[in-house]
Amino acid sequence: MCDPMSAIAAIGAIGSALYSYSVQQDVMSKQSRANADWVSYQRRKGEEEWARQEQARQRADAAREDTLNKLRPEAQKEAQGKEQERVTQDITPTDLLDQHPELLQDKLLSGQKGASPIIQQDIADKITQASRDARARIANLATIQSYGGSQFGLQNRAQDLFNQSSADINLEGNIRRGSLGAYNVEKGVEPIRYQANNMLGGLGGALAGIAGKGFGGQV
Amino acid sequence: MGGKSKPSNNEMVEFEKQQAAEARQKEAERQARLEQGKSSIDAIFAGGGFDQPFYDKYKNAALGYQLPQLQDQYTKQKEQTTFDLARAGLLRSTAAGQAQADIESQKAAQEAAIRAGADQQVADLRKNVSGQQSAALSQLYATEDPNVAANTAIQSVQQAQLSTPNLQPLGELFKPLVIGGIAAGGGAYNQNVANTLYPKRPNYGGSYSDVA
Numbered sequence: 332m333c334d335p336m337s338a339i340a341a342i343g344a345i346g347s348a349l350y351s352y353s354v355q356q357d358v359m360s361k362q363s364r365a366n367a368d369w370v371s372y373q374r375r376k377g378e379e380e381w382a383r384q385e386q387a388r389q390r391a392d393a394a395r396e397d398t399l400n401k402l403r404p405e406a407q408k409e410a411q412g413k414e415q416e417r418v419t420q421d422i423t424p425t426d427l428l429d430q431h432p433e434l435l436q437d438k439l440l441s442g443q444k445g446a447s448p449i450i451q452q453d454i455a456d457k458i459t460q461a462s463r464d465a466r467a468r469i470a471n472l473a474t475i476q477s478y479g480g481s482q483f484g485l486q487n488r489a490q491d492l493f494n495q496s497s498a499d500i501n502l503e504g505n506i507r508r509g510s511l512g513a514y515n516v517e518k519g520v521e522p523i524r525y526q527a528n529n530m531l532g533g534l535g536g537a538l539a540g541i542a543g544k545g546f547g548g549q550v
Numbered sequence: 551m552g553g554k555s556k557p558s559n560n561e562m563v564e565f566e567k568q569q570a571a572e573a574r575q576k577e578a579e580r581q582a583r584l585e586q587g588k589s590s591i592d593a594i595f596a597g598g599g600f601d602q603p604f605y606d607k608y609k610n611a612a613l614g615y616q617l618p619q620l621q622d623q624y625t626k627q628k629e630q631t632t633f634d635l636a637r638a639g640l641l642r643s644t645a646a647g648q649a650q651a652d653i654e655s656q657k658a659a660q661e662a663a664i665r666a667g668a669d670q671q672v673a674d675l676r677k678n679v680s681g682q683q684s685a686a687l688s689q690l691y692a693t694e695d696p697n698v699a700a701n702t703a704i705q706s707v708q709q710a711q712l713s714t715p716n717l718q719p720l721g722e723l724f725k726p727l728v729i730g731g732i733a734a735g736g737g738a739y740n741q742n743v744a745n746t747l748y749p750k751r752p753n754y755g756g757s758y759s760d761v762a
């Protein structure tokens with residue numbers, strides 16, 4: 332016959348082991364679900380961040396492309412031509428005789444006003460030619476200005492375009508950096524950790540020891 | 551050990567591997583966009599769009615603005631010298647030739663300076679276009695990398711500003727000749743030449759015409 336205490340201890344030890352196994356299974360199951368949740372969270376956050384980054388990048392790229400298109404040679408040549416026209420109109424005096432022959436009397440010196448028509452015509456021809464020459468030089472001046480420093484000259488235009496797109500790119504870059512910082516915090520989130528805390532485990536071990544001693548004494 | 555311990559079940563490891571693969575793929579796409587963007591920029595700025603006529607137009611305008619002023623002053627100086635020489639009775643003298651040579655020499659030097667200035671301005675224009683290319687590339691990098699400030703683009707253009715061409719009407723380009731001085735000097739010179747060609751006979755007090 333076996334010692335009844337040992338039998339009870341053995342039964343207790345078996346029960347305790349079964350309980351421990353059950354607790355372990357439960358913890359593993361919970362940990363697995365927590366891990367799956369974490370993966371799902373990280374995947375979702377990663378996709379959201381990627382979408383945000385991509386949208387911001389596309390907005391910056393659109394600003395960049397817009398500037399680049401306006402800086403294409405054909406666009407710059409067209410802009411230069413328009414600016415040249417504008418500057419020419421703006422800086423050419425309005426009283427040049429080649430365009431306004433009616434202003435001859437205003438141009439004549441006081442003593443010339445009573446001169447014969449032949450002399451007046453000769454003077455008019457000379458002033459008209461001088462006006463034409465001046466007009467040609469003014470047109471050249473307008474051309475020079477339209478390449479460089481006039482209001483909408485190529486140089487100022489390019490600078491303005493780069494300023495605009497740089498502002499947009501910087502804004503989007505700032506948004507991206509901020510968002511990336513927040514995402515890094517999200518990436519640092521760790522899954523819940525479950526730990527098996529079997530209070531009966533120690534008792535089971537003690538019972539198993541008693542049962543072992545009882546059965547060992549009979550042998 | 552330092553650092554955070556990472557969850558390590560299979561699903562999580564697979565997820566992290568997948569993330570690494572996606573990151574590699576995105577980086578490849580980013581590099582492709584950079585290469586494509588750079589090719590596009592190079593094609594715009596270095597592909598012949600800004601051709602010789604574009605630069606010639608600028609140079610011709612600079613020359614067309616300044617050379618006529620030089621020509622005007624040259625013509626006036628020549629007229630003035632002609633009048634002065636005529637008044638001094640030296641129009642057909644060696645001194646007149648010297649005066650004309652001086653005017654031509656000054657004109658050539660001034661014209662060369664104007665042409666060199668125009669060439670310099672075209673060089674600045676080329677630098678400006680090149681600066682635009684650098685700025686466009688900087689913007690491309692800033693677009694693909696949020697840590698690169700796009701301000702470098704603006705700086706690239708600012709560094710390639712066109713030097714301000716001389717837009718003021720040209721001042722006095724020709725040194726006025728003192729024809730009175732030429733008259734005196736020219737007279738002495740002519741006398742010297744005449745003496746050499748037709749030396750006076752010691753015992754003959756006649757004029758050159760007598761000799762001839």
